[in-house]
Amino acid sequence: QLQLQEWGPGLVKPSETLSLTCTVSGGSISSSSYYWGWIRQPPGKGLEWIGSIYYSGSTYYNSSLKSRVTISVDTSKNQISLKLSSVTDADTAVYYCARHYAERETVFYAYYMDVWGKGTTVTVSS
Amino acid sequence: QSVLTQPPSASGTPGQRVTISCSGSSPNIGVNYVYWYQQLPGTAPKLLIYTNNQRPSGVPDRFSGSKSGPSASLAISGLRSEDEADYYCATWDDSLSGWVFGGGTKLTVL
Numbered sequence: 574q575l576q577l578q579e580w581g582p583g584l585v586k587p588s589e590t591l592s593l594t595c596t597v598s599g600g601s602i603s604s605s606s607y608y609w610g611w612i613r614q615p616p617g618k619g620l621e622w623i624g625s626i627y628y629s630g631s632t633y634y635n636s637s638l639k640s641r642v643t644i645s646v647d648t649s650k651n652q653i654s655l656k657l658s659s660v661t662d663a664d665t666a667v668y669y670c671a672r673h674y675a676e677r678e679t680v681f682y683a684y685y686m687d688v689w690g691k692g693t694t695v696t697v698s699s
Numbered sequence: 700q701s702v703l704t705q706p707p708s709a710s711g712t713p714g715q716r717v718t719i720s721c722s723g724s725s726p727n728i729g730v731n732y733v734y735w736y737q738q739l740p741g742t743a744p745k746l747l748i749y750t751n752n753q754r755p756s757g758v759p760d761r762f763s764g765s766k767s768g769p770s771a772s773l774a775i776s777g778l779r780s781e782d783e784a785d786y787y788c789a790t791w792d793d794s795l796s797g798w799v800f801g802g803g804t805k806l807t808v809l
Binding site: 610619620621622625633634635636669682685686687688689690691692 | 745
């Protein structure tokens with residue numbers, strides 16, 4: 574059964590870079606049927622898509638975060654990573670990793686988020 | 700302010716039918732598929748409906764989705780206490796070139 578596990582520091586200082594990794598188990602990250610994404614949820618608020626990546630390295634980012642976000646993939650480790658620079662209090666959230674799925678290779682927006690990790694909490698504080 | 704508008708709350712009694720709306724516009728719901736997610740307290744979102752009205756394996760047929768023009772709705776029939784959760788709609792926005800979510804609707808089973 575496919576499992577996604579997010580991990581990384583739970584506390585990050587303001588102005589520093591948040592770094593998280595998502596390990597995929599129970600399936601290969603290298604499939605034309607999948608993209609892999611990051612979504613976050615501030616305390617008591619709704620969901621916000623951060624960005625997504627294909628196993629080839631092709632990326633799509635939320636335009637409001639694009640200048641601060643880098644998502645990368647390591648197919649040898651079946652992992653994707655998130656880096657968010659110059660963090661502030663507003664970046665405090667639960668960060669989720671999710672799989673995007675499509676029946677066959679197609680445009681990115683046809684790949685929908687179908688499996689989610691349990692999430693990891695990141696607090697930005699000095 | 701979310702691109703997709705959902706009522707912040709909804710409620711019903713066991714056995715009732717409840718609907719949750721999701722209002723968008725031409726660049727998003729108007730031209731793209733809608734997805735619904737259920738988030739039980741303290742857990743990650745779970746896919747409930749895909750491509751407007753399809754249910755993943757394991758999702759009860761009490762849950763149904765529909766779309767008309769720039770709006771969509773999620774209906775839950777035979778309401779049960781375990782349906783108490785937050786529900787989010789999502790779609791792709793052609794103008795923003797990104798995935799967008801509704802603000803979420805907290806469903807209370809009275």
